[in-house]
Amino acid sequence: xxxxxxxxxxxxxxxxxxxxxxxxxxxxxxxxxxxxxxxxxxxxxxxxxxxxxxxxxxxxxxxxxxxxxxxxxxxxxxxxxxxxxxxxxxxxxxxxxxxxxxxxxxxxxxxxxxxxxxxxxxxxxxxxxxxxxxxxxxxxxxxxxxxxxxxxx
Amino acid sequence: xxxxxxxxxxxxxxxxxxxxxxxxxxxxxxxxxxxxxxxxxxxxxxxxxxxxxxxxxxxxxxxxxxxxxxxxxxxxxxxxxxxxxxxxxxxxxxxxxxxxxxxxxxxxxxxxxxxxxxxxxxxxxxxxxxxxxxxxxxxxxxxxxxxxxxxxx
DNA sequence: CCGTTTCGTAACTTATCAAGTTTCAAATAA
DNA sequence: TTATTTGAAACTTGATAAGTTACGAAACGG
Ligand code: FES
Ligand code: FES
Numbered sequence: 001x002x003x004x005x006x007x008x009x010x011x012x013x014x015x016x017x018x019x020x021x022x023x024x025x026x027x028x029x030x031x032x033x034x035x036x037x038x039x040x041x042x043x044x045x046x047x048x049x050x051x052x053x054x055x056x057x058x059x060x061x062x063x064x065x066x067x068x069x070x071x072x073x074x075x076x077x078x079x080x081x082x083x084x085x086x087x088x089x090x091x092x093x094x095x096x097x098x099x100x101x102x103x104x105x106x107x108x109x110x111x112x113x114x115x116x117x118x119x120x121x122x123x124x125x126x127x128x129x130x131x132x133x134x135x136x137x138x139x140x141x142x143x144x145x146x147x148x149x150x151x152x153x
Numbered sequence: 154x155x156x157x158x159x160x161x162x163x164x165x166x167x168x169x170x171x172x173x174x175x176x177x178x179x180x181x182x183x184x185x186x187x188x189x190x191x192x193x194x195x196x197x198x199x200x201x202x203x204x205x206x207x208x209x210x211x212x213x214x215x216x217x218x219x220x221x222x223x224x225x226x227x228x229x230x231x232x233x234x235x236x237x238x239x240x241x242x243x244x245x246x247x248x249x250x251x252x253x254x255x256x257x258x259x260x261x262x263x264x265x266x267x268x269x270x271x272x273x274x275x276x277x278x279x280x281x282x283x284x285x286x287x288x289x290x291x292x293x294x295x296x297x298x299x300x301x302x303x304x305x306x
Numbered sequence: 307c308c309g310t311t312t313c314g315t316a317a318c319t320t321a322t323c324a325a326g327t328t329t330c331a332a333a334t335a336a
Numbered sequence: 337t338t339a340t341t342t343g344a345a346a347c348t349t350g351a352t353a354a355g356t357t358a359c360g361a362a363a364c365g366g
Contacts, residue, residue: 002155002324002351003243011257012245025341033245036326041342057342058334074260084324085241090156092165092186103288104164107227107279115272122264135256155322155353178312189355194313210313211363237353 003088006043006081009033011074013044014128015135017053018069023062043081050080069129078123086116156241159196159234162186164227166197167281168288170206171222176215196234203233222285227276239269 013029026037026044033040044063047053054066078084089112091105166182179190179197186193197216200206207219231237242265244258 002322003238004241004324005243005245006324007242008245008254008257008261011261012251012254015253015257027341037342038327038344039325041344042325045343055342056334057332057340059336059340061334061341063342074264085156088157088238088241089160090158092158092161098165098185099292100168100288101161101165103284103291104161104168107284107287108161108164111227111272111275111279114275115268118271119264119268122267126260126264131256131260134260135253138256139252155351157353159353176312180312190313191315191356192354194315195354198314208313209363210311210361212311212365214312214363216313 004084006084007074007078009035010043010047010077010081011128011131013040013063014047014052014065014069014072014077015132017063017065018132023056023060023064025062029063046080046082047077050076052076052080069132070127072128074123074126074128075120077128078120086119087112157237159237160227160231162188163196163200163230163234164281164284166193166216167200167205167218167222167225167230168285170216170218171285176209176213176217178215182216199233199235200230203229205229205233222282223280225281227279227281228273230281231273231276239272240265 012033016029016032017024026040029040029044030037044053044055048055048066051066052072053063055061055063089108091108093101094105096102096105165186169182169185170177179193182193182197183190197206197208201208201219204219205225206216208214208216242261244261246254247258249255249258
């Protein structure tokens with residue numbers, strides 16, 4: 001199944017945004033992600049509504065962090081990109097007449113809901129700044145100087 | 154995102170199959186599920202390989218259970234339908250050069266893997282016969298006679 | 307044997323939706 | 337004014353589960 005990479009992409013962008021003190025344009029970000037600026041605007045628009053980033057138009061404009069990475073959890077970002085569907089697995093029919101199918105749905109829903117709750121709980125425990133810190137620690141251990149490392153950027 | 158209903162559908166079929174002692178044709182099953190016989194054959198083929206159902210061709214042929222529902226778990230059925238992708242959420246790039254993106258991937262993978270492990274553990278704990286029992290108990294409590302209740306069937 | 311039923315399988319079409327693309331208006335700064 | 341950059345709408349593309357069509361093979365009845 002085709003998957004939804006919005007959360008993944010936005011986390012990547014936020015981390016790079018912190019490194020750059022200046023505003024980043026949608027074009028720059030699109031180049032980084034290997035995608036296009038319209039998609040970047042579309043997706044970052046959600047983060048702007050939550051105050052996680054701010055945008056400015058015109059000369060010297062672009063996108064900057066709206067608050068420190070330590071004040072955003074993965075859950076916040078997940079919600080900001082529209083709380084996309086988590087599971088590819090689904091029910092054949094949400095409101096079936098068939099009592100047998102209702103029993104199937106009930107059991108599957110319960111297991112899926114548990115897994116979803118666990119995932120969102122984990123997301124709420126992880127600050128975006130934790131990703132940066134983990135990364136910095138690992139890079140330091142390898143003797144690598146942190147920073148942009150993408151061929152596209 | 155479009156979701157994968159194979160597990161859900163196959164559980165539904167297995168439960169109905171137990172009620173009927175005679176073989177059920179792909180056409181009957183397709184009518185039940187509101188789908189078509191080719192899809193039924195395609196999906197049940199996986200269950201046949203695991204011995205969960207058996208099929209017979211020709212006059213009076215069709216599909217029957219290959220073992221009792223108490224000897225199949227949801228995990229077994231999940232595997233038999235091809236262990237489909239569980240998550241709609243995915244990574245933008247599985248093997249990125251960018252160290253920042255690697256950090257994002259690592260964090261997301263860990264959370265997703267935990268949720269997946271929990272889900273599959275739950276699936277392994279639930280026997281298909283448990284669904285039938287739950288259903289029967291609830292139906293009895295409501296004073297409903299268990300059996301086919303689908304308008305299509 | 308022959309005709310019917312039913313699965314087995316492959317090839318093709320459809321529906322869906324995130325992602326990609328195009329386009330232009332509006333705002334901002336030089 | 338002119339160049340830059342976001343904002344937003346409309347449209348196309350790509351991927352794939354599901355749906356469809358078609359025909360062969362097997363089993364059975366007569
Ligand atoms: S995209 Fe992360 S380093 Fe360029
Ligand atoms: S499909 Fe379950 S009762 Fe008909």
